[in-house]
């Protein structure tokens with residue numbers, strides 16, 4: 143027999159797992175995954191069985207009417223709901239292959255890996271330098287002052303703030319403009335080497351110019367981090383995100399590529415919301 147005749151047909155490659163079922167544990171492009179997540183605040187069922195992935199190097203926008211559960215769901219990714227006494231979170235959330243609710247997880251470390259930026263800029267009442275240096279100091283990420291100086295500088299550069307503050311690092315963070323304060327908070331999150339950055343309406347307290355600056359920054363940051371942003375603005379979701387999740391009354395109604403979700407929504411509720419029929 144010739145080699146030609148003994149050659150076995152190449153087995154067909156296994157069909158890729160459907161994206162809604164595969165998780166961060168089996169797909170390198172998925173950074174975090176939520177599986178059948180429920181959140182209760184006492185008797186209020188705020189999140190009802192949500193399953194979705196957050197992709198690496200993408201911006202994922204969470205949209206939906208007020209009270210639909212966007213912030214509650216966002217806070218699941220770094221266990222910020224643990225800080226609310228009445229909150230109970232059920233379901234599974236993976237960061238890469240790791241279950242973030244596993245007993246061995248150190249929540250302080252988790253919140254460094256999955257950083258958070260809030261609606262209202264909230265710098266510490268400390269100097270610009272100390273705001274950024276705080277995290278690396280408490281996490282023991284630097285050996286000496288020179289290392290710390292470098293982390294502060296590179297974090298402020300990545301947050302697009304260095305050129306505006308490099309000559310006044312000792313002034314209070316609270317003396318900056320609102321937009322600068324928000325970039326300082328982003329620098330503070332970046333300083334501890336996060337892998338994911340959660341942003342809860344990061345521009346809602348800012349004017350249009352400061353908003354545009356943060357939006358540019360988000361586009362820049364997604365080259366390095368997975369970013370999840372809650373926004374009330376559908377225009378903003380369309381401008382800054384690659385994927386959008388639409389929530390309604392605690393349910394994830396639709397999740398998909400941003401352009402497709404806004405131009406050809408699959409669900410009637412999504413269509414009603416994006417055409418302004420309610421919300």
Ligand SMILES: Nc1ncnc2c1ncn2[C@@H]1O[C@H](COP(=O)(O)OP(=O)(O)OP(=O)(O)O)[C@@H](O)[C@H]1O
Nearest residue numbers: 183186188207208209210211212213214215226228
């Ligand atoms: N700390 C809390 N204690 C009790 N109930 C809460 C708490 N936080 C949120 N809720 C309730 O959970 C539900 C979802 O709220 P959440 O803030 O997550 O919605 P949202 O979509 O982010 O709203 P918004 O767009 O107005 O910020 C609402 O019914 C809200 O009243």
